[in-house]
Amino acid sequence: MSENLLEVKNLHVAFFQDGKLADVVRDVSFEIKPNETLGLVGESGSGKSVTSKAIMRLIADPPGKITGGSVMMDGMDIFALPEKKMREIRGGRIAMIFQEPLTSLNPLFTCGSQISEAIRLHKKCSKKEAEEQAVEMLRLVGVPSPERRAKAYPHELSGGMRQRVMIAMALSCKPSLLIADEPTTALDPTIQAQILRLIHDLQKLNGMSLLLITHDMGIVAENCDRVAVMYAGEILEIADVSTIFHSPMHPYTKGLLKAIPKMNEKVERLYNIDGMVPGFNELPKGCAFSSRCPYCKDDCASTPQRLEYVSAGHQVRCKYCRNLEQEA
Ligand SMILES: Nc1ncnc2c1ncn2[C@@H]1O[C@H](COP(=O)(O)OP(=O)(O)OP(=O)(O)O)[C@@H](O)[C@H]1O
Numbered sequence: 001m002s003e004n005l006l007e008v009k010n011l012h013v014a015f016f017q018d019g020k021l022a023d024v025v026r027d028v029s030f031e032i033k034p035n036e037t038l039g040l041v042g043e044s045g046s047g048k049s050v051t052s053k054a055i056m057r058l059i060a061d062p063p064g065k066i067t068g069g070s071v072m073m074d075g076m077d078i079f080a081l082p083e084k085k086m087r088e089i090r091g092g093r094i095a096m097i098f099q100e101p102l103t104s105l106n107p108l109f110t111c112g113s114q115i116s117e118a119i120r121l122h123k124k125c126s127k128k129e130a131e132e133q134a135v136e137m138l139r140l141v142g143v144p145s146p147e148r149r150a151k152a153y154p155h156e157l158s159g160g161m162r163q164r165v166m167i168a169m170a171l172s173c174k175p176s177l178l179i180a181d182e183p184t185t186a187l188d189p190t191i192q193a194q195i196l197r198l199i200h201d202l203q204k205l206n207g208m209s210l211l212l213i214t215h216d217m218g219i220v221a222e223n224c225d226r227v228a229v230m231y232a233g234e235i236l237e238i239a240d241v242s243t244i245f246h247s248p249m250h251p252y253t254k255g256l257l258k259a260i261p262k263m264n265e266k267v268e269r270l271y272n273i274d275g276m277v278p279g280f281n282e283l284p285k286g287c288a289f290s291s292r293c294p295y296c297k298d299d300c301a302s303t304p305q306r307l308e309y310v311s312a313g314h315q316v317r318c319k320y321c322r323n324l325e326q327e328a
């Protein structure tokens with residue numbers, strides 16, 4: 001039996017764009033251990049949400065298609081499961097907090113009834129029991145006057161409260177894996193911190209693994225055990241959080257970290273990585289970052305790079321990464 005709760009191996013996802021299939025997620029592999037938090041970071045459009053939806057088998061086909069790879073959860077081959085079994089797992093063993101809370105809550109039903117429906121979908125219990133549990137969940141996620149809030153419709157709540165309702169719904173069946181896709185991006189910083197703390201506390205309480213998707217390196221530093229850095233559909237580096245921040249090896253990760261302003265440091269101008277992310281239909285055969293890489297060599301754009309171990313627990317998709325220090 002593997003020590004990992006989740007194993008994503010060589011995942012490929014394509015989408016129809018301008019009449020052609022574009023490979024928007026390529027060769028993505030990572031593992032998550034029980035109780036661990038893995039951060040998935042990368043710029044907008046790098047494939048974070050597509051990767052997480054593929055894990056839940058929520059890629060609409062068409063326009064999308066999972067074109068390769070496997071996802072193992074608790075020893076189960078997710079892509080081989082019948083849809084009925086998958087529905088039990090979704091919201092049961094794996095729950096997801098989506099990037100868009102308003103679109104994930106149904107405006108026509110009260111918050112309480114949506115949570116109790118989710119509970120009844122996965123657990124045998126009476127309507128009344130489920131309603132009581134829904135109120136308990138709202139209390140647990142810090143919603144004041146939960147009995148009253150359970151009767152409210154989504155539009156009657158503030159953004160922060162709606163996000164808590166989403167979390168209550170996601171956690172109501174005590175999942176072993178929570179996928180949180182930018183759970184706090186739309187919220188102000190104080191509420192952001194509160195919600196992340198809440199997820200963290202519930203993770204400790206229930207013993208749960210977390211895939212935390214964000215483009216905020218501050219959130220990564222405070223919340224994650226390990227980090228996977230995505231760029232244009234590929235993972236370019238994976239390591240524990242301290243290695244990523246103190247000794248990153250991929251030129252892209254180095255650039256990402258330079259782009260963060262530091263406290264007590266006078267910033268003349270924010271560092272920017274030169275150039276733009278290439279479109280999925282104009283990617284080079286080799287390294288996706290080669291067109292922007294300050295260390296790019298003659299063969300980088302033409303030779304595909306593999307994600308390889310540079311030390312225990314540290315993988316990098318750049319065969320030149322060991323020699324960069326001398327060049328800097
Ligand atoms: N429904 C769709 N139809 C066509 N292309 C899509 C669709 N959904 C995603 N894509 C493509 O997949 C790429 C990756 O999208 P994804 O939503 O995973 O990015 P992301 O990393 O989550 O970005 P963000 O930080 O903005 O949420 C996008 O650039 C887009 O080209």
Ligand SMILES: [Mg+2]
Nearest residue numbers: 048049050099
């Ligand atoms: Mg996204």
